[in-house]
Amino acid sequence: MNRRNFIQSGALFAGGLxxxxxxxxxxxxxxxxxxxxxxxxxxxxxxxxxxxxxxxVVLSHVEMGQGIWTTLPMLIAEELDVSLDQITVKHGGADKxxxxxxxxxxxxxxxxxxxxxxDRYRNAGATxxxxxxxxxxxxxxxxxxxxxxxxxxxTAGERKFTYGELAADAALLPVPENIPLRNKADxxxxxxxxxxxxxxxxTNGEAIFGMDIQFPGLLTAIVVHPPVFGxxxxxxxxxxxxxxxGVRQVVKIPTGIAIIADHYYAAQQxxxxxxxxxxxxxxxxxxxxxxxxxYKKLAATNGQTVQEKGDAGAGLLKSVKTLxxxxxxxxxxxxxxxxxxxxxxxxxxxxxxxxxxxxxTTDQAAAxxxxxxxxxxxxxxxxFLGGGFGRRATPTSDFVSEAVHIAKACGKPVKLVWSxxxxxxxxxxxxxxxxxxxxxxxxxxMPTAWKHNIVGQSIMKGAANVLGELKTPIDxxxxxxxxxxxxxxxxxxxxxxxxxxxxxxxxxxxxxxxYTHTAYVMETMMDELAHNAGSDPVEYRRGFFKEHPRHLAAxxxxxxxxxxxxxxxxxxxxxxxxxxxxxSYVASIAEVSISNGQVKVHKIDCAIxxxxxxxxxxxxxQVESGIIFGLTxxxxxxxxxxxxxxxxxxxxxxxxxxxxxxxxxxxxxxDSDDKMGGVGECSVPPTAPAIANAIFAATGKRVYxxxxxxxxxLAKK
Numbered sequence: 001m002n003r004r005n006f007i008q009s010g011a012l013f014a015g016g017l018x019x020x021x022x023x024x025x026x027x028x029x030x031x032x033x034x035x036x037x038x039x040x041x042x043x044x045x046x047x048x049x050x051x052x053x054x055x056x057v058v059l060s061h062v063e064m065g066q067g068i069w070t071t072l073p074m075l076i077a078e079e080l081d082v083s084l085d086q087i088t089v090k091h092g093g094a095d096k097x098x099x100x101x102x103x104x105x106x107x108x109x110x111x112x113x114x115x116x117x118x119d120r121y122r123n124a125g126a127t128x129x130x131x132x133x134x135x136x137x138x139x140x141x142x143x144x145x146x147x148x149x150x151x152x153x154x155t156a157g158e159r160k161f162t163y164g165e166l167a168a169d170a171a172l173l174p175v176p177e178n179i180p181l182r183n184k185a186d187x188x189x190x191x192x193x194x195x196x197x198x199x200x201x202x203t204n205g206e207a208i209f210g211m212d213i214q215f216p217g218l219l220t221a222i223v224v225h226p227p228v229f230g231x232x233x234x235x236x237x238x239x240x241x242x243x244x245x246g247v248r249q250v251v252k253i254p255t256g257i258a259i260i261a262d263h264y265y266a267a268q269q270x271x272x273x274x275x276x277x278x279x280x281x282x283x284x285x286x287x288x289x290x291x292x293x294x295y296k297k298l299a300a301t302n303g304q305t306v307q308e309k310g311d312a313g314a315g316l317l318k319s320v321k322t323l324x325x326x327x328x329x330x331x332x333x334x335x336x337x338x339x340x341x342x343x344x345x346x347x348x349x350x351x352x353x354x355x356x357x358x359x360x361t362t363d364q365a366a367a368x369x370x371x372x373x374x375x376x377x378x379x380x381x382x383x384f385l386g387g388g389f390g391r392r393a394t395p396t397s398d399f400v401s402e403a404v405h406i407a408k409a410c411g412k413p414v415k416l417v418w419s420x421x422x423x424x425x426x427x428x429x430x431x432x433x434x435x436x437x438x439x440x441x442x443x444x445x446m447p448t449a450w451k452h453n454i455v456g457q458s459i460m461k462g463a464a465n466v467l468g469e470l471k472t473p474i475d476x477x478x479x480x481x482x483x484x485x486x487x488x489x490x491x492x493x494x495x496x497x498x499x500x501x502x503x504x505x506x507x508x509x510x511x512x513x514x515y516t517h518t519a520y521v522m523e524t525m526m527d528e529l530a531h532n533a534g535s536d537p538v539e540y541r542r543g544f545f546k547e548h549p550r551h552l553a554a555x556x557x558x559x560x561x562x563x564x565x566x567x568x569x570x571x572x573x574x575x576x577x578x579x580x581x582x583x584s585y586v587a588s589i590a591e592v593s594i595s596n597g598q599v600k601v602h603k604i605d606c607a608i609x610x611x612x613x614x615x616x617x618x619x620x621x622q623v624e625s626g627i628i629f630g631l632t633x634x635x636x637x638x639x640x641x642x643x644x645x646x647x648x649x650x651x652x653x654x655x656x657x658x659x660x661x662x663x664x665x666x667x668x669x670x671d672s673d674d675k676m677g678g679v680g681e682c683s684v685p686p687t688a689p690a691i692a693n694a695i696f697a698a699t700g701k702r703v704y705x706x707x708x709x710x711x712x713x714l715a716k717k
Contacts, residue, residue, distance in 0.1 A: 047080070060072075061098075072117055303499040325528070326434070482522060486545060584611075638710070
């Protein structure tokens with residue numbers, strides 16, 4: 001920011017002090033261990049201190065349950081020297097100033113918020129505190145080194161100034177460079193457990209989510225989508241729909257037919273009354289059964305090379321013994337608690353939108369294109385998100401675009417609401433994936449060869465408009481967790497290949513993305529190898545982690561705290577799994593029993609090394625959340641296709657884990673000064689394989705296809 005822009009921006013906040021902050025690209029990338037030449041960087045967070053003593057932190061990412069409403073203000077409070085109850089938190093709108101420090105677009109995802117903003121938010125607080133202290137020094141005549149800050153005030157000799165009193169003066173001072181940050185030993189907030197700042201409004205009903213937006217004249221719309229993916233409207237009769245009391249209009253939009261009404265019930269009744277003839281489509285032949293057969297056939301052949309060392313084929317031929325496994329993972333729906341929704345209000349030459357979104361500028365651009373307006377004419381308001389898990393980061397801006405098309409067609413303010421059925425049947429899933437693995441063993445049961453092929457759709461190819469085109473044919477989200485695995489490092493002959501398929505069924509990143517299937521494969525295979533070698537599963541893994549201390553630290557901690565070696569009560573069995581994802585290292589032990597062919601998960605112990613835990617209470621909450629999410633995925637998660645249609649509808653047939661199914665969960669945080677990783681997704685990957693490995697301990701049977709409840713499991717070995 002130049003001097004003029006700095007002062008002008010500050011004036012927007014009634015003469016207060018506005019701090020924008022950035023880290024030069026080279027320094028930023030070096031700090032992340034991802035040094036890349038020429039990567040652009042824009043400031044993406046702001047701190048405002050008003051003359052009324054208000055302190056506002058504007059988030060560069062969105063709060064969707066992961067706790068950043070608390071962790072990011074903690075970073076500023078630490079350096080600004082204020083208490084958290086003095087801070088007001090707000091979401092930023094759509095603006096490139098909020099672009100992600102690494103991804104170069106405005107997006108919340110990849111469990112990246114806290115580590116990507118750790119230095120920038122601290123620098124923001126430190127910069128503001130320095131300027132305020134300088135202002136106090138000038139006003140009082142006391143040397144700056146004798147001025148002290150505490151809880152939003154600066155003491156200069158006998159005088160004490162509030163930050164609000166100093167804000168206007170501080171805004172006129174030159175911004176110093178290389179401001180020192182507080183030493184770890186002096187931290188009051190970072191590393192301490194802090195209760196969530198949004199807890200009160202989310203429990204007393206004050207919190208505003210997208211579904212809560214309401215104002216006079218606002219209509220409600222729902223969309224009738226084609227029952228078959230890729231389907232088109234041939235003709236429709238809306239006379240019965242228009243006869244429904246409360247229905248105002250029925251309009252055709254690119255993705256289907258919209259029913260616009262005074263309220264949701266009327267719109268639903270209008271939808272039921274609508275008569276539609278859909279164009280016949282070759283997609284009606286799509287089915288999970290056919291897809292499984294085709295993917296298995298493809299997985300038996302080598303795909304494009306992802307990782308290779310030596311000659312896997314020759315290594316297998318020389319092996320003393322080989323083990324083969326074929327894994328099938330279904331499509332999965334995100335099913336966030338708050339169904340998808342978007343409110344649009346059009347003016348003559350502008351548009352205002354309210355929606356829970358993980359990628360505001362992408363939605364802004366989509367709306368601008370539809371309306372023929374400049375992006376800056378589109379105002380995006382981001383309320384709280386009632387869960388995202390990736391579904392609210394849709395590169396096509398599907399539900400937002402629908403809402404804009406509807407508002408454009410009817411000329412009135414409209415809130416689009418997707419029902420639960422619309423969400424589950426309407427597309428964007430974790431991809432359907434098949435793995436084919438063959439391992440070769442020596443006389444000691446150690447792997448000497450590994451051949452591994454993966455078949456599935458590319459998520460990133462569909463995200464090119466957000467994150468850019470793939471630089472190679474390999475989509476890393478399809479192979480993460482296999483590529484670079486410490487289990488493969490020491491195997492002299494190994495090959496990993498990928499077949500990227502094209503389907504009409506739309507796919508999207510899902511909480512922990514590719515690790516949802518790759519961790520299951522790697523951890524159940526390692527368990528199988530340990531059993532074949534007659535080795536304890538924990539000890540067997542330790543042998544592979546000699547040069548991977550963070551994997552080992554998580555495994556050792558959970559083995560200790562989870563009492564791995566202690567005998568269990570009759571009928572109880574344990575399984576273990578370890579997975580690195582999003583820069584964090586997680587090890588889990590699941591304790592299960594099986595009765596009448598049904599699995600009961602009694603307890604999960606989990607250890608995580610995420611580097612510095614900014615808010616340990618928040619870390620534990622997210623690990624618990626990920627375990628419940630992973631439990632649901634393991635036991636029930638499945639979207640199946642027949643005749644081109646999704647077979648599931650709502651939570652009665654797309655089941656989620658219930659309260660009575662929740663196990664006892666114990667979370668342990670590794671004391672670590674290593675590079676920070678993410679937390680929001682990292683406990684999902686090891687959950688399912690830990691449960692599956694416990695099932696093997698109970699039954700002697702391996703489960704290669706998820707979900708687990710599709711399999712009748714014996715109560716005894």
